Amino acid sequence: xxxxxxxxxxxxxxxxxxxxxxxxxxxxxxxxxxxxxxxxxxxxxxxxxxxxxxxxxxxxxxxxxxxxxxxxxxxxxxxxxxxxxxxxxxxxxxxxxxxxxxxxxxxxxxxxxxxxxxxxxxxxxxxxxxxxxxxxxxxxxxxxxxxxxxxx
Amino acid sequence: xxxxxxxxxxxxxxxxxxxxxxxxxxxxxxxxxxxxxxxxxxxxxxxxxxxxxxxxxxxxxxxxxxxxxxxxxxxxxxxxxxxxxxxxxxxxxxxxxxxxxxxxxxxxxxxxxxxxxxxxxxxxxxxxxxxxxxxxxxxxxxxxxxxxxxxxxxxxxxxxxxxxxxxxxxxxxxxxxxxxxxxxxxxxxxxxxxxxxxxxxxxxxxxxxxxxxxxxxxxxxxxxxxxxxxxxxxxxxxxxxxxxxxxxxxxxxxxxxxxxxxxxxxxxxxxxxxxxxxxxxxxxxxxxxxxxxxxxxxxxxxxxxxxxxxxxxxxxxxxxxxxxxxxxxxxxxxxxxxxxxxxxxxxxxxxxxxxxxxxxxxxxxxxxxxxxxxxxxxxxxxxxxxxxxxxxxxxxxxxxxxxxxxxxxxxxxxxxxxxxxxxxxxxxxxxxxxxxxxxxxxxxxxxxxxxxxxxxxxxxxxxxxxxxxxxxxxxxxxxxxxxxxxxxxxxxxxxxxxxxxxxxxxxxxxxxxxxxxxxxxxxxxxxxxxxxxxxxxxxxxxxxxxxxxxxxxxxxxxxxxxxxxxxxxxxxxxxxxxxxxxxxxxxxxxxxxxxxxxxxxxxxxxxxxxxxxxxxxxxxxxxxxxxxxxxxxxxxxxxxxxxxxxxxxxxxxxxxxxxxxxxxxxxxxxxxxxxxxxxxxxxxxxxxxxxxxxxxxxxxxxxxxxxxxxxxxxxxxxxxxxxxxxxxxxxxxxxxxxxxxxxxxxxxxxxxxxxxxxxxxxxxxxxxxxxxxxxxxxxxxxxxxxxxx
Ligand code: FES
Ligand code: FES
Numbered sequence: 001x002x003x004x005x006x007x008x009x010x011x012x013x014x015x016x017x018x019x020x021x022x023x024x025x026x027x028x029x030x031x032x033x034x035x036x037x038x039x040x041x042x043x044x045x046x047x048x049x050x051x052x053x054x055x056x057x058x059x060x061x062x063x064x065x066x067x068x069x070x071x072x073x074x075x076x077x078x079x080x081x082x083x084x085x086x087x088x089x090x091x092x093x094x095x096x097x098x099x100x101x102x103x104x105x106x107x108x109x110x111x112x113x114x115x116x117x118x119x120x121x122x123x124x125x126x127x128x129x130x131x132x133x134x135x136x137x138x139x140x141x142x143x144x145x146x147x148x149x150x151x152x
Numbered sequence: 153x154x155x156x157x158x159x160x161x162x163x164x165x166x167x168x169x170x171x172x173x174x175x176x177x178x179x180x181x182x183x184x185x186x187x188x189x190x191x192x193x194x195x196x197x198x199x200x201x202x203x204x205x206x207x208x209x210x211x212x213x214x215x216x217x218x219x220x221x222x223x224x225x226x227x228x229x230x231x232x233x234x235x236x237x238x239x240x241x242x243x244x245x246x247x248x249x250x251x252x253x254x255x256x257x258x259x260x261x262x263x264x265x266x267x268x269x270x271x272x273x274x275x276x277x278x279x280x281x282x283x284x285x286x287x288x289x290x291x292x293x294x295x296x297x298x299x300x301x302x303x304x305x306x307x308x309x310x311x312x313x314x315x316x317x318x319x320x321x322x323x324x325x326x327x328x329x330x331x332x333x334x335x336x337x338x339x340x341x342x343x344x345x346x347x348x349x350x351x352x353x354x355x356x357x358x359x360x361x362x363x364x365x366x367x368x369x370x371x372x373x374x375x376x377x378x379x380x381x382x383x384x385x386x387x388x389x390x391x392x393x394x395x396x397x398x399x400x401x402x403x404x405x406x407x408x409x410x411x412x413x414x415x416x417x418x419x420x421x422x423x424x425x426x427x428x429x430x431x432x433x434x435x436x437x438x439x440x441x442x443x444x445x446x447x448x449x450x451x452x453x454x455x456x457x458x459x460x461x462x463x464x465x466x467x468x469x470x471x472x473x474x475x476x477x478x479x480x481x482x483x484x485x486x487x488x489x490x491x492x493x494x495x496x497x498x499x500x501x502x503x504x505x506x507x508x509x510x511x512x513x514x515x516x517x518x519x520x521x522x523x524x525x526x527x528x529x530x531x532x533x534x535x536x537x538x539x540x541x542x543x544x545x546x547x548x549x550x551x552x553x554x555x556x557x558x559x560x561x562x563x564x565x566x567x568x569x570x571x572x573x574x575x576x577x578x579x580x581x582x583x584x585x586x587x588x589x590x591x592x593x594x595x596x597x598x599x600x601x602x603x604x605x606x607x608x609x610x611x612x613x614x615x616x617x618x619x620x621x622x623x624x625x626x627x628x629x630x631x632x633x634x635x636x637x638x639x640x641x642x643x644x645x646x647x648x649x650x651x652x653x654x655x656x657x658x659x660x661x662x663x664x665x666x667x668x669x670x671x672x673x674x675x676x677x678x679x680x681x682x683x684x685x686x687x688x689x690x691x692x693x694x695x696x697x698x699x700x701x702x703x704x705x706x707x708x709x710x711x712x713x714x715x716x717x718x719x720x721x722x723x724x725x726x727x728x729x730x731x732x733x734x735x736x737x738x739x740x741x742x743x744x745x746x747x748x749x750x751x752x753x754x755x756x757x758x759x760x761x762x763x764x765x766x767x768x769x770x771x772x773x774x775x776x777x778x779x780x781x782x783x784x785x786x787x788x789x790x791x792x793x794x795x796x797x798x799x800x801x802x803x804x805x806x807x808x809x810x811x812x813x814x815x816x817x818x819x820x821x822x823x824x825x826x827x828x829x830x831x832x833x834x835x836x837x838x839x840x841x842x843x844x845x846x847x848x849x850x851x852x853x854x855x856x857x858x859x860x861x862x863x864x865x866x867x868x869x870x871x872x873x874x875x876x877x878x879x880x881x882x883x884x885x886x887x888x889x890x891x892x893x894x895x896x897x898x899x900x901x902x903x904x905x906x907x908x909x910x911x912x913x914x915x916x917x918x919x920x921x922x923x924x925x926x927x928x929x930x931x932x933x934x935x936x937x938x939x940x941x
Contacts, residue, residue, distance in 0.1 A: 033180035034173020036398075038349050039430055043840035046349060074173035087171040094163055094805050097813060098629025099170030100349035100398035106171055128848035132840070134347050134399055135629050137816030138848040140809060 671872020
């Protein structure tokens with residue numbers, strides 16, 4: 001069986017077993033290794049992608065369910081050569097450390113930025129409950145989100 | 153010296169790719185033709201292998217190679233070589249590797265594991281240090297006398313894998329004085345999992361008769377040497393390269409799964425990828441060890457500490473690992489904060505039938521600081537002195553002796569406490585909480601050190617005016633490789649830091665290095681890089697001096713030019729000089745090497761130590777405010793402040809990022825992270841659902857003040873800054889909770905049920921009957937007697 005997936009605007013074909021987690025198909029078949037399978041339990045958010053515009057952990061989504069959806073991964077979030085506003089703010093705030101959580105952070109925060117206005121620090125903290133970072137202690141990430149929100 | 157300051161606000165060059173998901177970590181590498189590997193692990197904590205038959209697995213679909221203990225003859229370790237790659241005859245922990253398979257797909261490899269026939273006769277398991285130290289306890293290593301000794305001097309016997317002692321002054325005399333109060337405290341802490349987001353991962357290949365290992369490690373040279381030792385080959389047969397590492401925290405400071413992949417690559421003739429599953433990382437992590445501690449002090453009513461003794465039991469799990477080395481740390485983490493008239497300490501690494509432990513950010517320091525600071529509060533309470541006044545009176549200052557008789561230079565902790573007073577007093581005054589929660593506050597001190605050790609660096613000057621820095625340093629996320637090292641090279645050469653290319657670690661290209669950890673990157677690799685850059689500078693200035701017709705001493709290197717001092721715009725660009733040099737005398741490069749000065753302990757003070765004293769002490773003062781809910785036992789951190797001794801801050805923003813991250817990791821340790829071992833010998837927390845790390849909603853912004861100017865042998869006066877932030881978080885939170893509740897806090901983490909038990913007075917005092925009442929009865933060998941085992 002062949003699935004056709006729409007990933008970052010491209011139509012891609014997969015021959016994976018229908019229950020294969022989307023994250024594995026993205027990484028192993030399409031070599032989109034941005035999404036990271038860190039916990040595989042839906043807790044850490046490092047594998048987060050946008051599915052029809054909404055953030056979802058790609059470790060919990062069987063590829064068969066993704067077949068009719070628009071998938072956007074972290075690789076598809078920067079506009080051409082430039083970073084998107086949240087990526088830019090995260091860079092400006094020197095938020096990145098090991099970087100493994102950031103593909104998911106960028107997905108969640110890009111969504112927050114495009115759907116919300118006037119989010120407070122507490123709102124941002126709440127929005128990040130599904131994204132764990134082991135390195136940074138979060139504050140720089142929240143600073144960046146505040147900065148990006150202020151600029152939009 | 154450099155004309156340009158090395159202090160910069162340089163942004164990380166790796167951020168943009170990391171933010172786009174373009175960075176290729178080891179887990180992101182997929183080579184053409186690559187096989188996938190999986191490891192068969194024991195599911196009993198102790199047993200004898202009766203039969204291990206891989207014949208059926210070898211014939212399974214897709215299988216290319218199966219390897220077992222017969223393929224890896226050597227043993228590794230620190231101090232003693234007690235650790236084989238695969239269990240041989242005896243299984244010592246749940247999760248111990250038995251065999252490894254490489255197949256076309258991971259599913260095929262896992263299916264083959266299931267086809268390996270194993271018969272195991274279970275043996276009684278020792279799951280706690282109390283059990284392991286019981287008089288008639290079976291031995292985890294019945295053959296402990298046969299282990300090859302790599303460092304002479306540690307006392308060992310039975311289940312005590314290693315014992316390190318410190319004795320300075322007349323402790324018995326101090327405790328016998330009639331003018332002292334004797335205060336005794338006991339403590340217990342659990343294991344902490346690093347939860348590095350990138351699991352341990354490796355891709356190995358066997359090329360032209362040599363192994364090439366690409367791995368997620370902090371220690372490329374250790375991987376090279378230890379792999380060779382296990383496989384029984386020359387270290388030069390192994391090349392290790394390291395892509396960006398997705399988090400380490402000390403977890404990757406030791407050999408991990410690399411030899412399995414190497415063996416399978418050789419056996420199959422194909423590249424082999426092996427990645428630990430999250431469950432493997434949770435169950436067999438080299439955790440921060442659980443520990444049990446007793447401290448006693450003899451203190452005068454005026455607050456002088458005339459005598460102190462301590463016994464520290466560190467659970468090393470089934471193999472000695474890094475705990476053998478870490479027994480050394482007790483001398484410095486328990487004996488480096490306060491002036492002590494006399495002191496004796498013993499720290500013992502104890503074997504149990506549990507997954508081996510390892511190094512984790514401020515290893516040994518976090519729990520010893522917790523114990524010491526709680527003990528300090530108990531002393532202050534006993535003698536009726538304000539805890540902060542007691543600390544001010546006793547912290548080590550210029551010329552004071554540490555536990556091992558080392559003389560400390562400079563007044564550092566005292567002024568840092570003063571700095572903290574200013575920070576704290578500028579904040580809102582303590583409040584009675586309107587919601588009925590209990591308010592508490594504490595200020596604690598801590599001493600850590602830079603693990604110095606040898607490093608090498610080469611700087612190649614390129615004809616286009618850029619420089620390439622070649623080291624065995626690894627970027628694990630702390631930014632040292634992206635910020636401080638290029639800053640040091642750039643400032644020495646007067647070029648923009650963005651034009652210093654940092655080469656990824658490759659043991660074939662760069663010289664020996666101890667590894668990235670212990671806060672040593674900026675210090676050791678920094679010093680080596682500085683001296684390599686200085687050699688380049690000297691050579692360039694010589695060429696330039698002919699070109700510009702001025703003495704080298706009259707020239708400066710700044711903003712990409714070599715100019716006559718005081719005449720901006722004169723001279724030539726560095727690129728012109730470099731190109732001229734290349735044509736005339738050949739390409740310019742410089743090499744640098746560095747190692748610690750090696751401070752000595754007072755003669756006779758220490759036994760079984762890997763280092764007698766510390767080259768670069770680092771101090772920290774932490775202040776914490778908490779609210780404790782009397783109904784639920786939930787502890788909320790209201791405010792957190794850090795004054796950290798950084799020597800000299802090359803990139804203050806980068807250091808502040810490390811402090812925020814380290815404190816939050818410490819809050820997890822203090823409040824909810826704990827690995828426990830079930831009755832079956834298996835770690836109970838097998839994933840993120842059962843092991844809770846701090847979330848964005850759990851944390852507060854840390855108020856930070858960087859304390860500069862303390863003495864340091866580090867380049868440009870630097871000290872390591874990334875390790876220390878976690879050091880006294882457990883201590884500060886515990887002391888604040890004790891302050892809030894008026895209860896005796898003896899254990900971490902302070903989970904709500906534990907705090908509730910404290911509040912309801914249902915918590916029994918922690919008794920450690922396996923720690924003998926008389927200090928000397930805790931030794932397998934009297935202090936300073938030679939090893940006769
Ligand atoms: S890997 Fe999907 S949420 Fe953690
Ligand atoms: S930067 Fe390492 S996990 Fe977030």
